[in-house]
Amino acid sequence: MIKEEKIEFTAKWCKYSKYNIEKKDDKFYIVADKNAIPSTYDPFEIRNQILKDLLVIGKESVGNNIFKLGDKKITIEAQSKMEEFQKIVLEFVSNYGLLGNFRYLPENYDFMDNGDIPVNLGYNTSISALEFEKKYFWKDSKIDWSKTMKSNDYHRNTGLDDYFKQTEGDRLDDIIFSKNYTETISEIIDFATTIYNIKLLICAYLYDDVSDDIKEIYKNSITSHSLKKCNISYGIENKQIKFKWNFMSLSEIIETILLLNETSGRTEVKLCKHCGKPFIAKNIKAEYDTIQCRNRENINKSRQKKNNFIE
Numbered sequence: 001m002i003k004e005e006k007i008e009f010t011a012k013w014c015k016y017s018k019y020n021i022e023k024k025d026d027k028f029y030i031v032a033d034k035n036a037i038p039s040t041y042d043p044f045e046i047r048n049q050i051l052k053d054l055l056v057i058g059k060e061s062v063g064n065n066i067f068k069l070g071d072k073k074i075t076i077e078a079q080s081k082m083e084e085f086q087k088i089v090l091e092f093v094s095n096y097g098l099l100g101n102f103r104y105l106p107e108n109y110d111f112m113d114n115g116d117i118p119v120n121l122g123y124n125t126s127i128s129a130l131e132f133e134k135k136y137f138w139k140d141s142k143i144d145w146s147k148t149m150k151s152n153d154y155h156r157n158t159g160l161d162d163y164f165k166q167t168e169g170d171r172l173d174d175i176i177f178s179k180n181y182t183e184t185i186s187e188i189i190d191f192a193t194t195i196y197n198i199k200l201l202i203c204a205y206l207y208d209d210v211s212d213d214i215k216e217i218y219k220n221s222i223t224s225h226s227l228k229k230c231n232i233s234y235g236i237e238n239k240q241i242k243f244k245w246n247f248m249s250l251s252e253i254i255e256t257i258l259l260l261n262e263t264s265g266r267t268e269v270k271l272c273k274h275c276g277k278p279f280i281a282k283n284i285k286a287e288y289d290t291i292q293c294r295n296r297e298n299i300n301k302s303r304q305k306k307n308n309f310i311e
């Protein structure tokens with residue numbers, strides 16, 4: 001479908017051969033191993049797998065009992081300290097790399113030239129440029145953290161000088177693929193819950209048994225969600241002008257994969273109608289991840305019919 005429309009995707013993402021979990025100031029970070037080797041891949045070639053695996057993290061988080069205790073932020077922070085969550089997040093990053101939130105979260109990149117500008121993270125939160133940089137690059141021991149990063153620091157982290165020389169490959173000299181670049185387990189869980197909640201809303205909206213009034217509420221929530229970054233540009237190849245998507249973070253790649261999944265007329269990544277588990281449908285009409293779930297749902301339906309009849 002995508003090929004027929006001739007939309008050019010220039011997604012290339014980097015991952016390392018090994019990641020570790022490191023604790024700093026009571027937060028858990030995912031860090032590339034000192035001896036790990038970088039490589040690139042095209043996320044669109046395995047887009048269903050990435051989306052499904054992220055939805056699994058989102059479902060685990062939203063469905064986890066402590067989620068119901070209150071504030072989402074506090075809950076996710078608590079989950080990031082739990083072994084089961086650390087394990088699935090580390091597995092996700094080992095398979096697909098870090099999200100690239102250093103490029104995804106800020107509303108603009110001016111702070112890279114001017115350290116005084118606060119970084120606007122959207123959703124009414126902002127943070128000073130220094131705090132923002134420190135959060136992602138604390139591993140770089142050569143940086144003087146009394147000020148924001150200088151161009152030298154950027155160069156060193158992008159592999160443009162000898163201190164951190166990257167191997168050959170597309171985009172491997174990007175700052176978010178530096179070995180000094182880290183992300184917290186909680187921010188990856190947080191992003192997973194956001195994506196899972198949109199998927200859940202779309203499923204609920206399409207569900208037959210929902211009344212029109214409720215559908216209207218779901219509709220408003222779905223349509224008010226806009227993709228954070230677009231990065232659309234013109235691409236020219238063989239003297240032809242093409243629609244080109246330049247992705248700067250795995251987060252926006254995943255947002256786009258979900259959008260395509262829901263709108264292409266071929267929804268391949270689904271949530272099971274019975275147990276809610278994310279799965280990749282081999283048959284486009286499939287509604288359940290397993291035969292057991294389909295049978296259980298049929299039993300529920302026939303019970304309901306019986307009950308309705310008795311009443």
Ligand SMILES: [Zn+2]
Pocket residue numbers: 272273274275276277288289290293
């Ligand atoms: Zn199921």
